[in-house]
Amino acid sequence: MxxxxxxxxxxxxxxxxxxxxxxxxxxxxxxxxxxxxxxxxxxxxxxxxxxxxxxxxxxxxxxxxxxxxxxxxxxxxxxxxxxxxxxxxxxxxxxxxxxxxxxxxxxxxxxxxxxxxxxxxxxxxxxxxxxxxxxxxxxxxxxxxxxxxxxxxxxxxRFLSAVLVTTTVASGLLGVMLGSWASRRALRPLTALTAAASRIAGGDLKARLPEQSDPDLTPLATTFNATADALERRVLRDARFAGDVSHELRSPLTTMVNAAEVLRRRRTEIPGTAGRALDLLTSEVDRFARMVVDLLEISRADQQVDDPTPEPIDLAALVTNVLAARPGAPVPLEADGTSPHVLGDRRRLDRVVSNLLDNAARHAGGAVRVAVLRRAGQARLEVDDEGPGVPVELRERIFERFDRGTRAGSRGTDTGSGLGLALVAQHVQRHGGSVRVEERPGGGARFVVEIPEAQL
Missing domain, CATH: 3.30.450.20 (PAS domain)
Incomplete structure (x- = not known):
């Protein structure tokens, strides 16, 4: 209840x-x-x-x-x-x-x-x-x-009653202390199991339980480790499959993109229904191309084959470079006096910022504010928009793969592949951080990324 x-x-x-x-x-x-x-x-x-x-x-x-x-x-x-x-x-x-x-x-x-x-x-x-x-x-x-x-x-x-009462209370407190100590020792394997399961849920497929000397706990550790091994093999197999499929699609997709670009240049020569069909075709080809690129990156991340050595990164400088490279009107950047530094992969963090800005441009008319702040040992990135916001029931779902929120199933417009925010969540998680969406004061959505600050 x-x-x-x-x-x-x-x-x-x-x-x-x-x-x-x-x-x-x-x-x-x-x-x-x-x-x-x-x-x-x-x-x-x-x-x-x-x-x-x-x-x-x-x-x-x-x-x-x-x-x-x-x-x-x-x-x-x-x-x-x-x-x-x-x-x-x-x-x-x-x-x-x-x-x-x-x-x-x-x-x-x-x-x-x-x-x-x-x-x-x-x-x-x-x-x-x-x-x-x-x-x-x-x-x-x-x-x-x-x-x-x-x-x-x-x-x-009076003395005897005081001794008996004190002994009774002390016995109760001692029982609580012994019970806490005994339960903590008894539940230690369960704590280890919870920690290992949380690491696996967070993407660490190498997490395992240590070997147990207790005969009552050995079957639990053996079964859990066997299940984790099977899950790791399955995830890696699916990632390799997605990577292989995406790689094989790149050649015909390149041809399709080039052909679509030629047809787009001659759009004025194709009127009527054929022209509208061409617009729909070129839009879907562009979305398909982005999806293949995103699938390749997700498959590489799942297989953990391209993790470079982490380096200290000035988060405010990184966001400034991403904003400067984007076309269109500049987005105001709000930053603390001392820029936070994080330890990680510059390419992945570039992709995190770009995907959040692309999401705001695609679904909310563009970002109206970007902030890089320091909060309680965390480097905090905020991306605000003035769109319709994200319903509470969708605020977790939108970070899942191929989930496009209220635009799921729509065609003919630039609705995205449904993988951009999933990549954001995956890259942020690889940096030990978290991402969420909140309601922006004054209306709209605020995407918040928090990554532990680097100790320089």
């Missing part, structure tokens, strides 16, 4: 491993938390109950013997400054240790103590977690309450 962002396969694998690691670690963290916190809490509660049972026996014995040192006894029973002991007797409440209001104790807890049932409950008293133990006094009417602090245990729980 359009508009829906999809993650790459690499990131989907990394996210799956990261989420899986996060879930697994979360489950383990919950298990560890429940076991550890439950065990430590039970141990602390049991310790508090045992201490309270020892202390209540001492209090009970003091009350049974009628000792007058009960308050001193309660003071001595407080194990820490945060411990609180409450002794509820009829009409009186004795407090020792940390002073708290007796009303903070839940009534059900005190009621169970008065009914002779030992009980315990976790509470937060004045911001301090405690475990309150309620025990009955057997030798006198009353209830003994001891509040054991759980501050240290609470700190231990």
């Amino acid at each position: 359009r508009g829906v962002h999809r993650f790459s396969l690499r990131w989907r694998v990394a996210m799956v491993l990261g989420i899986g690691s996060l879930l697994l670690t979360s489950v383990l963290a919950l298990v560890v938390w429940n076991l550890a916190s439950g065990y430590m809490l039970r141990q602390r509660e049991q310790s508090a109950v045992r201490q309270a049972e020892v202390n209540v026996r001492l209090v009970d014995e003091s009350l049974r013997t009628g000792s007058h040192g009960l308050e001193e006894l309660l003071t001595g029973l407080t194990a820490s400054p945060d411990t609180t002991i409450l002794l509820f007797r009829p009409g009186r409440v004795l407090t020792s240790g940390r002073q708290v209001d007796a009303s903070v104790l839940p009534p059900p807890l005190l009621r169970m103590g008065r009914e002779g049932v030992p009980a315990g409950q976790r509470l937060i008293v004045d911001g301090i977690p405690v475990y309150a133990v309620t025990l009955p006094i057997t030798n006198a009417e009353g209830v003994y309450v001891e509040m054991a602090p759980m501050v240290q245990l609470d700190r231990t729980f």
Whole structure:
């Protein structure tokens, strides 16, 4: 669906491993938390109950013997400054240790103590977690309450939870990193396959996959290389065939062109229908001649038999020479202060500029502006015209061989061979560049060629 962002396969694998690691670690963290916190809490509660049972026996014995040192006894029973002991007797409440209001104790807890049932409950008293133990006094009417602090245990729980949360998050991030690393290694052959296929699509028929030591990848590399070999042989065979046919046509075509030129000079002597037929014949002969020349150049380019050593070329100077050699009104040239240089074949670049100007003259009444610019490390050539423009759906097709856009199938006018722009695309591609057509501001078409600048 359009508009829906999809993650790459690499990131989907990394996210799956990261989420899986996060879930697994979360489950383990919950298990560890429940076991550890439950065990430590039970141990602390049991310790508090045992201490309270020892202390209540001492209090009970003091009350049974009628000792007058009960308050001193309660003071001595407080194990820490945060411990609180409450002794509820009829009409009186004795407090020792940390002073708290007796009303903070839940009534059900005190009621169970008065009914002779030992009980315990976790509470937060004045911001301090405690475990309150309620025990009955057997030798006198009353209830003994001891509040054991759980501050240290609470700190231990906080530390343990922080460690488990940090470990869980770190495990998830580590899973994502491991997934990314593993997927990148696993997809490396696919990346190589994509790069090789892109090079072949760009015209490099020598691109191949390296031999693979992995038995699972060997069939893929072998099949791809065999397919590339077959494609290269087929393309070269077709190129040789086109070249041979075009070469064989040159001799009879030369005769036809010369004969057509003789007839064109005597056009005034051939009136009526015969004259119009002669015009159509000479026009088609001229188009046929250009087509044969273009086919010969395309076949040579496909066979890669005439690639000279690349040389630094001043693109603005080259365009200036091409414009000066063309008949008709001069076309204004716009150039940056420092002319860009490219590394390539001067003859091919001459043909690129000439074909773009011929295309503008043939289909749009001629070029109205030519520009040579520098843009982000690219040498940029722009050719503008004031024609009807190129529809969006045809902006890629017109660079294909024998595609003449909306004029396909027409005869009797100078519509071209359908190979001029295909040659432009092929030559630009051989220079590592790109060509496209845009809408010109103010109307018309703008053909843009971009070639990497040479590092001089």
